[in-house]
Amino acid sequence: MTSPGREATPDDGRPMAIVTGAARGLGLHLAGQLAGRGLRTICVVRNPLDTARLDGFGDLVRPVVGDVRDAAVGRRVAREVGEGAVCLLIHNAGVAHPPRTLGELAVDEVLHSFSTHCLGPLRLTQALLPALRRSPFATVVHVSSRRGSFAVAAEDDAPGGKHYAYRIGKAAQNMMSLCLRQELAGLRIRVVAVHPGELRTAMGAPGAPDTPATAAADLVRMVLTHPQEGLPPFMVRAGDPHPW
Ligand SMILES: NC(=O)c1ccc[n+]([C@@H]2O[C@H](COP(=O)([O-])OP(=O)(O)OC[C@H]3O[C@@H](n4cnc5c(N)ncnc54)[C@H](OP(=O)(O)O)[C@@H]3O)[C@@H](O)[C@H]2O)c1
Numbered sequence: 001m002t003s004p005g006r007e008a009t010p011d012d013g014r015p016m017a018i019v020t021g022a023a024r025g026l027g028l029h030l031a032g033q034l035a036g037r038g039l040r041t042i043c044v045v046r047n048p049l050d051t052a053r054l055d056g057f058g059d060l061v062r063p064v065v066g067d068v069r070d071a072a073v074g075r076r077v078a079r080e081v082g083e084g085a086v087c088l089l090i091h092n093a094g095v096a097h098p099p100r101t102l103g104e105l106a107v108d109e110v111l112h113s114f115s116t117h118c119l120g121p122l123r124l125t126q127a128l129l130p131a132l133r134r135s136p137f138a139t140v141v142h143v144s145s146r147r148g149s150f151a152v153a154a155e156d157d158a159p160g161g162k163h164y165a166y167r168i169g170k171a172a173q174n175m176m177s178l179c180l181r182q183e184l185a186g187l188r189i190r191v192v193a194v195h196p197g198e199l200r201t202a203m204g205a206p207g208a209p210d211t212p213a214t215a216a217a218d219l220v221r222m223v224l225t226h227p228q229e230g231l232p233p234f235m236v237r238a239g240d241p242h243p244w
Pocket residue numbers: 020021022023024025026027044045046047066067068069091092093094095116143144145146195196197198199200201202203204205208212
């Protein structure tokens with residue numbers, strides 16, 4: 001489902017990018033950065049009413065409405081791509097739940113996080129593999145988090161509730177990213193997991209040091225200008241390695 005009132009954009013041969021969770025926060029800024037660099041950009045947005053937020057980015061940006069946990073999203077995006085080539089797929093959609101003790105934890109929260117950060121992106125990449133292969137080379141970015149790092153979690157031994165859902169979901173996303181990286185390297189598709197920084201978004205802390213605008217600019221610059229070889233498998237947004 002594309003947003004009403006938008007005419008189909010002909011496949012003009014431009015490189016195509018896809019961003020999930022583009023209604024706000026980092027994803028919205030990623031969409032603006034990509035369109036600003038001349039890429040046709042398909043944005044997965046959950047709420048149809050939010051597609052209007054993309055209007056200011058011009059005709060290069062097109063919304064696809066859907067929840068990344070729904071398998072139908074892959075089919076919708078693939079239909080929108082048509083016979084085009086996708087050079088960049090950014091799995092950005094994310095959800096956070098508060099810290100919980102084991103007694104408080106609703107296990108469905110873990111399933112929600114796992115579906116959003118791991119299963120949904122895995123299905124979407126699967127649906128778009130033919131389009132990624134049509135690009136001379138392509139990049140798949142998993143916007144992960146330092147909270148998905150075992151090394152970081154092991155340092156945080158404070159008693160009390162834990163971010164079970166978020167950490168488990170992001171750790172699963174990291175492992176999925178590594179498996180895909182190893183499998184797809186031979187197809188000229190590089191796959192990376194990225195910690196974007198601590199951002200002042202709805203999900204981030206109010207006093208977080210970075211803006212989503214800065215993070216999006218850094219991430220897009222790094223991905224589009226870094227040589228195809230040599231990006232670490234898990235990194236911070238400017239390209240330095242992050243511990244697993
Ligand atoms: N903010 C930080 O400090 C920080 C730190 C490390 C990593 N990250 C990661 O960075 C990414 C972007 O986060 P953000 O800070 O920009 O958060 P945000 O402002 O809360 O935005 C999250 C976006 O993801 C979308 N989304 C959530 N679940 C979805 C689903 N099932 N299907 C489709 N879209 C969905 C939301 O859509 P709705 O608008 O419909 O809710 C929203 O557009 C996330 O993966 C997050 O884990 C953020």
